[in-house]
Amino acid sequence: MSAAPAPKAADGSAAYIGRFKVWRGDADGGELKDFEVEVNEGEVVLDIIHRLQATQAHDLAVRWNCKAGKCGSCSAEINGQPRLMCMTRMSVFAPDETVTVTPMRAFPVVRDLVTDVSFNYTKAREIPSFVPPPGVGLGEYRMRQEDVGRSQEFRKCIECFLCQNTCHVVRDHEENKAAFAGPRFLMRIAELDMHPLDAAEEAGLDRKSAAQDEHGLGYCNITKCCTEVCPENIKITDNALIPLKERAVDRKYDPLVWLGNRIRRR
Amino acid sequence: MATTETPGPARPAEPSGGVHAPGRAAIAARHLRTDRWWLAPAVTATVLTVFVVYSTWRAFANADYYAAPYISPYYSPCIATDCVNMRGGADLQIFGPWWGLSPALLVLIFPLGFRLTCYYYRKAYYRGFWAAPPACAVAEPHGKYTGETRFPLILQNVHRYFFYFALVFAVILTYDAALGFRDAAGHWGHMGLGTVVLLVNVALIWVYTLSCHSCRHIIGGRLKNFSKHPVRYRMWGWVGRLTAHHMALAWGSLVMVAVADLYVYLVASGAFADPTFF
Ligand code: SF4
Ligand code: SF4
Ligand code: FES
Ligand code: FES
Numbered sequence: 001m002s003a004a005p006a007p008k009a010a011d012g013s014a015a016y017i018g019r020f021k022v023w024r025g026d027a028d029g030g031e032l033k034d035f036e037v038e039v040n041e042g043e044v045v046l047d048i049i050h051r052l053q054a055t056q057a058h059d060l061a062v063r064w065n066c067k068a069g070k071c072g073s074c075s076a077e078i079n080g081q082p083r084l085m086c087m088t089r090m091s092v093f094a095p096d097e098t099v100t101v102t103p104m105r106a107f108p109v110v111r112d113l114v115t116d117v118s119f120n121y122t123k124a125r126e127i128p129s130f131v132p133p134p135g136v137g138l139g140e141y142r143m144r145q146e147d148v149g150r151s152q153e154f155r156k157c158i159e160c161f162l163c164q165n166t167c168h169v170v171r172d173h174e175e176n177k178a179a180f181a182g183p184r185f186l187m188r189i190a191e192l193d194m195h196p197l198d199a200a201e202e203a204g205l206d207r208k209s210a211a212q213d214e215h216g217l218g219y220c221n222i223t224k225c226c227t228e229v230c231p232e233n234i235k236i237t238d239n240a241l242i243p244l245k246e247r248a249v250d251r252k253y254d255p256l257v258w259l260g261n262r263i264r265r266r
Numbered sequence: 267m268a269t270t271e272t273p274g275p276a277r278p279a280e281p282s283g284g285v286h287a288p289g290r291a292a293i294a295a296r297h298l299r300t301d302r303w304w305l306a307p308a309v310t311a312t313v314l315t316v317f318v319v320y321s322t323w324r325a326f327a328n329a330d331y332y333a334a335p336y337i338s339p340y341y342s343p344c345i346a347t348d349c350v351n352m353r354g355g356a357d358l359q360i361f362g363p364w365w366g367l368s369p370a371l372l373v374l375i376f377p378l379g380f381r382l383t384c385y386y387y388r389k390a391y392y393r394g395f396w397a398a399p400p401a402c403a404v405a406e407p408h409g410k411y412t413g414e415t416r417f418p419l420i421l422q423n424v425h426r427y428f429f430y431f432a433l434v435f436a437v438i439l440t441y442d443a444a445l446g447f448r449d450a451a452g453h454w455g456h457m458g459l460g461t462v463v464l465l466v467n468v469a470l471i472w473v474y475t476l477s478c479h480s481c482r483h484i485i486g487g488r489l490k491n492f493s494k495h496p497v498r499y500r501m502w503g504w505v506g507r508l509t510a511h512h513m514a515l516a517w518g519s520l521v522m523v524a525v526a527d528l529y530v531y532l533v534a535s536g537a538f539a540d541p542t543f544f
Binding site for chain 1 (some may be wrong): 398
């Protein structure tokens with residue numbers, strides 16, 4: 001909070017000169033740099049970053065594409081909150097508030113606001129893909145709406161990786177990255193396990209146990225930060241992670257199921 | 267994983283830092299949030315602490331838990347011989363006189379286990395007491411984290427069994443609430459403020475219990491093809507609507523169960539006379 005009122009823009013419109021702190025640097029180090037940038041009515045944080053780039057910091061690195069909250073490129077942290085820069089309106093901040101913009105803090109930084117998100121692509125590759133049902137040709141898939149409704153919510157994901165970035169399992173513990181797929185990809189397992197035509201089980205692949213044994217579902221302690229930051233408002237914890245935990249319980253911790261399996265194996 | 271180490275039991279990776287790990291943007295602050303992120307965990311921890319202290323006192327008190335016709339939810343069912351005599355109540359005398367402690371201790375482990383392993387309360391106390399994490403994007407103070415992958419927290423997976431017990435308790439408390447329509451002498455056709463308190467309590471216990479995530483799974487969530495189970499699909503939809511409010515229901519029923527006990531305590535100890543409607 002600062003005492004001095006924000007300077008007014010020259011033409012007396014609703015525009016004002018806003019104070020910003022933007023992280024500049026690379027993997028070898030960096031710092032928060034102060035800037036004063038014009039803010040106009042209706043603008044979002046990404047507009048300010050673009051104006052900053054155009055007028056004061058020409059080499060500022062920033063990743064973006066759609067400016068419509070649909071490509072998932074412009075993920076960053078604004079006043080410490082993981083958000084999309086293009087979907088964060090300047091009107092949520094007071095004109096005299098200093099707005100801090102940093103890159104995502106769970107991933108290695110490339111430069112300025114750009115991070116290396118390849119962790120997520122590695123994790124995506126570790127999830128076994130959809131197993132086509134035997135005897136059903138392409139173009140012959142028929143599914144009923146009530147069977148796919150649940151997983152349609154997960155298909156809204158724009159892969160911004162804000163959830164992956166916020167999840168304390170890896171954000172606060174680099175060493176867990178090898179063992180933990182993260183909310184976005186555990187949600188992918190849930191989606192496939194709920195898919196009415198996925199034939200993984202027939203092919204000998206148990207997604208429920210694998211979620212726990214190979215993709216680190218047990219690391220999640222359902223504290224819901226992934227859900228809090230998802231710009232698509234996907235109820236990741238309630239609709240994907242908890243149901244997946246319950247499915248793993250069916251397989252691994254249900255004594256009746258366990259007993260049945262022991263007997264069948266005899 | 268490729269490793270050159272000698273083979274042996276899988277060892278957890280060594281802690282190698284969080285937001286200050288090498289390669290990440292060099293920002294000294296643990297977090298840069300400017301809102302009051304500490305408020306929610308602080309309120310959670312405070313209310314839970316008050317509840318635990320109050321409940322511990324009441325559970326060990328072994329007194330003032332029955333004010334005919336009302337029984338405190340902390341002491342129902344009462345399954346020891348030293349329970350006060352409750353006319354027609356859930357008073358079962360399974361444990362003989364050798365049980366010298368409060369009868370509440372015999373039954374409270376079930377609702378306690380249900381709430382301790384509840385998916386919502388887990389979030390509440392992991393954040394409020396354990397600071398793992400204290401709030402989103404606020405670095406936690408722990409060097410190492412294994413979550414629910416190992417003992418003891420892996421036991422959280424038993425939640426659904428506590429859910430089954432919780433259903434039994436909900437039925438018993440419903441019975442207790444129904445008995446609230448009899449007067450102190452055991453004649454039907456009475457209603458007092460205590461009846462209303464017990465009714466509201468049991469209603470909240472029911473919606474909280476039915477909104478349980480394990481319930482949602484058992485009712486229908488575990489199915490792959492909803493179209494083959496239209497009835498369970500509809501019920502899954504209803505339970506899901508309750509589950510969306512699980513947090514509010516968890517708090518509501520937590521507060522109400524303590525209020526119901528306090529009400530019985532006040533009437534039983536003579537501090538307050540139960541207003542009678544008819
Ligand atoms: S709910 Fe689980 S996956 Fe989501 S942020 Fe929390 S710990 Fe991570
Ligand atoms: S689940 Fe939400 S937060 Fe996570 S990557 Fe997808 S859109 Fe982003
Ligand atoms: S630029 Fe595409 S989501 Fe922000
Ligand atoms: S009671 Fe909260 S999830 Fe089961």
